[in-house]
């Protein structure tokens with residue numbers, strides 16, 4: 001009887017604990033990270049697959065758009081690019097601004113950078129409007145928010161003036177290195193290698209998740225509502241289902257960006273600035289004076305993935 005009670009207690013505790021885990025999936029560089037593949041079918045099918053995987057696990061994701069990819073040389077919207085973006089809206093996903101052409105705030109003058117924020121919102125804004133929604137979130141390319149307090153503050157002020165909220169990231173990772181290697185394997189029709197990379201990717205992403213859970217508990221004494229960053233690549237289209245499955249297996253519920261930002265952790269002050277593009281958990285930790293030791297154990301990208309990604313075709 002005592003055993004049963006203990007078991008029930010454990011079960012209750014375990015369940016409550018698991019149900020508190022929450023993650024928002026944010027997906028950058030829309031419409032598609034195509035590695036130069038301009039075949040409309042490739043882009044459309046990739047987007048369909050990504051949407052299907054997200055819908056299967058009821059993941060209310062947000063995609064961040066680089067509208068500069070959507071215009072042809074005379075400034076008209078490329079029709080399949082527009083269709084890709086419509087698929088996101090039709091699948092009930094949210095969309096945000098990731099600047100027109102993915103400029104780096106560390107090396108771009110303020111006026112040009114902010115012009116590209118406004119020029120980069122037109123298509124997305126109109127599309128959201130048709131579905132009764134408004135554009136709300138901004139994601140900095142490379143997660144470069146400004147290397148000094150002045151640069152950060154002036155951009156934050158600009159964003160607030162135009163109704164934008166910054167979309168932070170807590171689970172930062174090198175998914176783009178895996179995605180580049182994966183696309184190369186697919187281009188060479190090397191299915192064995194592609195599957196190997198895909199499986200390695202899920203293991204790596206689980207290690208990253210566990211690492212940032214640990215960092216969150218160490219810094220904030222609990223596992224906060226996490227925000228994952230991935231990109232709109234073929235790898236993620238093919239593996240988003242497995243990725244969501246892995247998160248679900250770890251006890252996660254999928255939430256929107258609005259819901260994630262309700263977590264008071266996102267009010268943690270940031271007082272240290274640099275040229276880096278890092279997780280917000282790392283920014284808070286640096287601001288709290290944490291040093292090298294605290295950041296130990298961050299999973300690294302396997303060397304062969306980095307090498308494959310760097311290889312010339």
Ligand SMILES: [Zn+2]
Nearest residue numbers: 028029141142
């Ligand atoms: Zn990006």
